[in-house]
Amino acid sequence: MTKLVGIDDVRARTFAFPARHFISVSDLNRLQVHDLLALSETFVALNRQQAKKLDLLKGLTLMNLFFENSTRTQSSFELAGKRLGADVVNMNPRASSMAKGETLIDTAVTLNAMHPDLLVVRHASSGAAALLAQKVSGSVVNAGDGQHEHPTQALLDALAIKQAFGRVEGLTVAICGDVAHSRVARSNVIMLSMLGANVRLVGPPTLIPGSAHRWGVEVYHDMRRGIAGADVVMMLRLQLERMQGALVPSSREYFRFYGLDREKLAAAAPHVRVMHPGPMNRGVEIDSDVADDLNVSLIQNQVEMGVAVRMAVLATLAARLEGAN
Amino acid sequence: MPGSGKNAQPIAFINARLIDPETRYDGPGSLVVQGGVIADVVKKPSLGKLSDDIRVVDCNGAMLAPGLVDIRVKTGEPGAEQKETLKSACRAAAAGGVTSIVIQPDTDPAVDDPATVDFILRRARDIELVHVYCAGAATQKLGGERMAEIGLMLEAGARYITDVDKPIVDSKVFSRVLSYAKGFGALVAHRPADPWLSAGAVATAGEFASRMGLPSAPIVAERIMLERDLALAEITGARLLVDQITCADALESLERGRKKGVDVSASASINHLSFNELDIGDYRTFCRLDPPLRSEDDRQALIDALSSGLVQVVTSAHAPAPAEDKRLPFDEAAPGAVGLETLLAGLLSLHHEGRVALADLIRAATYAPAQLLGLPGGRVAPGAPADLVLCDIGAPFVLDADTLISKSKNSPFDGRRLQGVVLMTLAGGRIVYKAAE
Numbered sequence: 001m002t003k004l005v006g007i008d009d010v011r012a013r014t015f016a017f018p019a020r021h022f023i024s025v026s027d028l029n030r031l032q033v034h035d036l037l038a039l040s041e042t043f044v045a046l047n048r049q050q051a052k053k054l055d056l057l058k059g060l061t062l063m064n065l066f067f068e069n070s071t072r073t074q075s076s077f078e079l080a081g082k083r084l085g086a087d088v089v090n091m092n093p094r095a096s097s098m099a100k101g102e103t104l105i106d107t108a109v110t111l112n113a114m115h116p117d118l119l120v121v122r123h124a125s126s127g128a129a130a131l132l133a134q135k136v137s138g139s140v141v142n143a144g145d146g147q148h149e150h151p152t153q154a155l156l157d158a159l160a161i162k163q164a165f166g167r168v169e170g171l172t173v174a175i176c177g178d179v180a181h182s183r184v185a186r187s188n189v190i191m192l193s194m195l196g197a198n199v200r201l202v203g204p205p206t207l208i209p210g211s212a213h214r215w216g217v218e219v220y221h222d223m224r225r226g227i228a229g230a231d232v233v234m235m236l237r238l239q240l241e242r243m244q245g246a247l248v249p250s251s252r253e254y255f256r257f258y259g260l261d262r263e264k265l266a267a268a269a270p271h272v273r274v275m276h277p278g279p280m281n282r283g284v285e286i287d288s289d290v291a292d293d294l295n296v297s298l299i300q301n302q303v304e305m306g307v308a309v310r311m312a313v314l315a316t317l318a319a320r321l322e323g324a325n
Numbered sequence: 326m327p328g329s330g331k332n333a334q335p336i337a338f339i340n341a342r343l344i345d346p347e348t349r350y351d352g353p354g355s356l357v358v359q360g361g362v363i364a365d366v367v368k369k370p371s372l373g374k375l376s377d378d379i380r381v382v383d384c385n386g387a388m389l390a391p392g393l394v395d396i397r398v399k400t401g402e403p404g405a406e407q408k409e410t411l412k413s414a415c416r417a418a419a420a421g422g423v424t425s426i427v428i429q430p431d432t433d434p435a436v437d438d439p440a441t442v443d444f445i446l447r448r449a450r451d452i453e454l455v456h457v458y459c460a461g462a463a464t465q466k467l468g469g470e471r472m473a474e475i476g477l478m479l480e481a482g483a484r485y486i487t488d489v490d491k492p493i494v495d496s497k498v499f500s501r502v503l504s505y506a507k508g509f510g511a512l513v514a515h516r517p518a519d520p521w522l523s524a525g526a527v528a529t530a531g532e533f534a535s536r537m538g539l540p541s542a543p544i545v546a547e548r549i550m551l552e553r554d555l556a557l558a559e560i561t562g563a564r565l566l567v568d569q570i571t572c573a574d575a576l577e578s579l580e581r582g583r584k585k586g587v588d589v590s591a592s593a594s595i596n597h598l599s600f601n602e603l604d605i606g607d608y609r610t611f612c613r614l615d616p617p618l619r620s621e622d623d624r625q626a627l628i629d630a631l632s633s634g635l636v637q638v639v640t641s642a643h644a645p646a647p648a649e650d651k652r653l654p655f656d657e658a659a660p661g662a663v664g665l666e667t668l669l670a671g672l673l674s675l676h677h678e679g680r681v682a683l684a685d686l687i688r689a690a691t692y693a694p695a696q697l698l699g700l701p702g703g704r705v706a707p708g709a710p711a712d713l714v715l716c717d718i719g720a721p722f723v724l725d726a727d728t729l730i731s732k733s734k735n736s737p738f739d740g741r742r743l744q745g746v747v748l749m750t751l752a753g754g755r756i757v758y759k760a761a762e
Contacts, residue, residue, distance in 0.1 A: 022348060084404075204505055204508045205505060205507050205508045205561070206501050206504050206505045207506040210560070221507075221508035221509075222508075244471060244472065245464070245465055245471020245472045245473075246471065246472070246501070247472075247501060247505075248472070248505075249465075249471075249472045249473055249474040249475060249476070249477075249505075252474075252477070253474045253475075253476050253477050256475050256476065256480075303453055
């Protein structure tokens with residue numbers, strides 16, 4: 001594999017990335033995803049070295065704008081930016097003028113005046129990243145918008161699967177839990193289907209959108225049947241407030257029927273791998289016994305892949321930016 | 326369950342008027358009970374030569390039918406044992422020819438978690454009379470707000486999900502209950518009553534209630550809620566049981582929903598099939614029911630719906646209320662009536678009046694509810710549990726409520742002339758009731 005020294009090496013290795021922003025998996029095509037995954041893999045190797053620093057993004061400013069709490073995604077983007085040589089600024093809108101009533105667009109205009117080249121956004125409203133993208137001159141990366149999408153998560157999940165199985169195509173992936181409120185699920189359904197996986201959604205009917213059977217997936221309400229023979233079981237986080245009788249009667253009932261434990265996992269393929277986007281509710285959607293079993297769990301790999309994938313996304317967007325290096 | 330019928334002496338019933346509700350057969354028949362199950366059935370008066378160790382019961386033309394399956398029975402256990410215990414309810418059921426009962430979850434505490442389901446079923450197991458099942462609450466404490474542990478209760482043995490008399494007002498909550506229960510293939514029963522229109526009502530709005538000065542609700546209160554329930558059942562694809570449908574207006578909605586393909590069935594109580602609002606007469610609190618008694622036109626429409634199959638299930642709506650809860654001004658009296666011991670006689674009245682075929686009546690209280698809930702009873706076929714009732718359907722009597730076995734005596738049939746005396750009841754092959762000679 002050729003060494004990446006400058007941003008031109010990134011340009012040479014990939015097809016020209018047509019979009020200025022990275023908002024939704026549905027904006028991508030299969031070729032672009034393969035490019036991004038291949039590029040990510042070089043960064044995985046880089047990240048495992050002692051000297052991790054490149055200067056592909058030298059001179060560029062990366063702004064993290066997280067309207068919702070996040071530890072792993074924000075630090076993952078921060079590390080990705082820093083390892084590629086960008087100047088990284090973490091904005092905390094909750095403690096700033098946004099909290100004083102400023103609208104999202106006003107904030108965007110204000111920040112735009114500081115000329116960030118890359119703006120990473122997480123927001124509780126679906127469509128917020130797309131709205132911001134219309135108002136700024138840099139590139140916007142969606143780090144999660146409401147219940148819509150979380151495209152870098154889907155990319156890192158695809159990479160973790162690819163690293164574990166050597167491929168994504170032809171695998172059966174069961175996405176289990178609160179699909180209705182999950183942007184991770186939406187992005188993954190598109191991403192994994194695009195890459196040729198058979199995607200299943202598993203959960204109680206109150207947590208699966210009524211029209212999900214039209215997403216090109218199979219829907220199951222019985223977990224054992226839903227994960228039967230699956231190569232990958234991807235658990236989703238269930239917000240505790242949804243488990244006190246609103247959508248699910250109680251956390252113990254949820255664990256009984258939809259929590260991933262050894263007994264249910266036995267229905268999956270013998271080589272099954274388990275994923276979770278984090279943070280986990282142990283004993284609710286996943287048993288610690290499963291989550292901590294390194295022969296089964298890909299959860300730590302997912303975090304590792306996260307940094308590499310975000311480096312690839314940032315580098316690809318930067319390669320497109322006029323006048324970068 | 327009703328235990329040791331397995332080792333009992335085989336019994337042959339000959340010369341019976343056999344009702345097979347599954348095939349709607351009504352004609353001569355004989356059968357053999359052995360090892361707790363029906364070993365053999367023939368649609369002839371005799372079985373031919375029988376071996377000597379078989380006890381023979383000559384039915385003399387009395388009706389032999391599957392024991393009744395009553396899916397709406399309240400007791401006071403736990404929480405109000407002075408009204409009725411599981412044991413007294415089982416004894417009343419056996420005397421009434423009812424061999425399977427489904428206990429309602431509106432006890433104190435409510436049956437809204439698996440431990441309480443387990444409690445009811447364990448208590449019932451020790452009684453060894455009739456088969457006892459129970460239903461689980463749809464919402465926690467029947468509060469209509471938070472879903473109860475539906476999955477765990479079903480796993481513990483709950484047969485269906487219901488908040489009994491309390492309508493789930495919040496449409497979002499009810500929609501989620503339907504949707505969630507559907508994931509388990511469970512039946513959800515819902516009592517259609519608009520809570521605002523029916524608040525405080527003890528009678529049906531109309532001439533009678535206005536003359537009597539009773540707080541009343543219009544019958545559309547039922548239709549309004551039923552229309553909502555049908556719409557939600559339609560979008561969620563869930564199985565809905567309309568609990569206690571009472572009026573012509575609502576039956577029209579039900580028929581439309583059924584035609585649209587909604588997975589809906591309906592039950593009627595024997596009370597609404599037997600009485601109208603005029604039976605309240607001089608403020609008889611035994612006729613204070615919930616839903617209130619309707620007009621005669623509504624009663625006739627309900628009987629027609631039973632006959633046509635639009636309403637599939639009849640229940641006793643057994644709701645014991647002791648004297649201290651009934652001996653009160655009409656609007657302060659507790660609603661409800663006991664019914665386990667009069668369900669069969671009430672059904673037979675509809676037969677004697679020539680309104681509904683006998684096999685259809687029996688079907689609505691045996692095979693139909695058993696099929697709806699997946700219970701083993703309600704059939705006369707080789708291998709089916711030997712749950713049977715032998716009844717002299719022509720024998721007349723005047724009901725004296727004080728002679729009821731139920732701990733509470735609040736029967737609207739009190740003083741009524743009825744026909745149909747239960748001679749013998751078998752549950753699981755065991756004789757659990759036998760009339761005095």
